[in-house]
Amino acid sequence: MELRQLAYFVAVAEEANFTRAAERVRISQSGVSAQIQQLERELGAALIDRSTRTAGLTAAGRAALEPARAALASAEAVRQAVGEVTGVIRGELTIGMIVGCTISPFFAALADFHQAHPGVAVTLREDNSDRLVDGIRAGSVDLALIGTADAAPAGLNTRTIVSERLVALVPPDHPLAHRRTVTLADLTAHPLICMPSGTGIRTVLDRACAAAGIRPAVTLQASAPDAIVDLAARGLGVAVLSESTAPGHRDRLTARLIDDVEAPALLALVWADAPNPALVKLVRQLRASFP
Structure with a gap:
C-alpha cells in the first residue's frame, strides 16, 4: 500500500468522478484507475462503485475513507515537522479561483510565493464559487479566490478584496x-x-x-x-x-x-484554519498584496 494510492482513492471519493480526480492529482485517468485497482486487490475489496455514472463508494470504501485521510494527514505532519527544523517549507497547496479570473495582484502574489518557497507544489483549479467553497470545506482546496454575495461564508476565514455594485x-x-x-x-x-x-x-x-x-x-x-x-x-x-x-x-x-x-458583489479570499505552514505563509503573502 502506497501513500499515492491512498491520495488517489481520497481524490476519487471526494470528487465522485475519475476525470476530476485525475485533474486534481495531475495524472491520467487511466493512471488513477490502475492505482486504485491495485489498492483494491491488495485490500481484497472493491472501494469504488463503478456501476453508476458517479464514482460512489462501496461499504468498504466508506470504511476506508477516514483512515486514508488520517494516513495522508500524518504523512503531511511528518513533512511539516522536518520543514520546521530545517527552515524549508515543503508540501502541496491547491489554490482555487473563479473562472475567468483577471486579478493580476493575485497572480503576482502566487508567483512571489513560488519564488520564496519552491519546495511547495502549487496547483491552480478553476471552478465556480460554490464548488470552490465546498472544496475548502472538504479539504480538497486550501484557499480560493471566489465571487460571493456574503461577507464571510460560514465557518471560513475571508478577506474581501473587491466590493462593487x-x-x-x-x-x-x-x-x-x-x-x-x-x-x-x-x-x-x-x-x-x-x-x-x-x-x-x-x-x-x-x-x-x-x-x-x-x-x-x-x-x-x-x-x-x-x-x-x-x-x-x-x-x-x-x-x-x-x-x-x-x-x-x-x-x-x-x-x-x-x-x-x-x-455589492464581492471578490474574496477564502480559506479554512489548518495546521499547514505553507498555507500560513501564502495567506501572509496575500494579506500583504491586498492590505
Missing part, C-alpha cells in the same frame, strides 16, 4: 443606454446575459429580483466576463456584471449602475 452593459443604441439611471424593473424588461448560478454576481442579482418579486429572463450565461461582454456587444441581451469584471467594454458598451440593487 452591479452594472448593466448595453450597446450605445440600446434603449437603456439613453437613461441616466436604470432600475431592476428597467433591466429585467429585457433578456439578460449573466454569470451562472453559484457565482457572486448572479447571487446578488437573483436575491435582488426575489426581494422585488421579479423573475428575470436570463437567456444567456457564461462563466467568463469577457464572453458576457462580447455577447452583449452583439445585441443578444443586457449584460449584468460588476464594473471591474467587464474588461475592455468602454469602446463597445455603455455601463449604467443598477440604481436599486445596493448589495
Whole structure:
C-alpha cells in the first residue's frame, strides 16, 4: 500500500468522478484507475462503485475513507515537522479561483510565493464559487479566490478584496443606454446575459429580483466576463456584471449602475484554519498584496 494510492482513492471519493480526480492529482485517468485497482486487490475489496455514472463508494470504501485521510494527514505532519527544523517549507497547496479570473495582484502574489518557497507544489483549479467553497470545506482546496454575495461564508476565514455594485452593459443604441439611471424593473424588461448560478454576481442579482418579486429572463450565461461582454456587444441581451469584471467594454458598451440593487458583489479570499505552514505563509503573502 502506497501513500499515492491512498491520495488517489481520497481524490476519487471526494470528487465522485475519475476525470476530476485525475485533474486534481495531475495524472491520467487511466493512471488513477490502475492505482486504485491495485489498492483494491491488495485490500481484497472493491472501494469504488463503478456501476453508476458517479464514482460512489462501496461499504468498504466508506470504511476506508477516514483512515486514508488520517494516513495522508500524518504523512503531511511528518513533512511539516522536518520543514520546521530545517527552515524549508515543503508540501502541496491547491489554490482555487473563479473562472475567468483577471486579478493580476493575485497572480503576482502566487508567483512571489513560488519564488520564496519552491519546495511547495502549487496547483491552480478553476471552478465556480460554490464548488470552490465546498472544496475548502472538504479539504480538497486550501484557499480560493471566489465571487460571493456574503461577507464571510460560514465557518471560513475571508478577506474581501473587491466590493462593487452591479452594472448593466448595453450597446450605445440600446434603449437603456439613453437613461441616466436604470432600475431592476428597467433591466429585467429585457433578456439578460449573466454569470451562472453559484457565482457572486448572479447571487446578488437573483436575491435582488426575489426581494422585488421579479423573475428575470436570463437567456444567456457564461462563466467568463469577457464572453458576457462580447455577447452583449452583439445585441443578444443586457449584460449584468460588476464594473471591474467587464474588461475592455468602454469602446463597445455603455455601463449604467443598477440604481436599486445596493448589495455589492464581492471578490474574496477564502480559506479554512489548518495546521499547514505553507498555507500560513501564502495567506501572509496575500494579506500583504491586498492590505
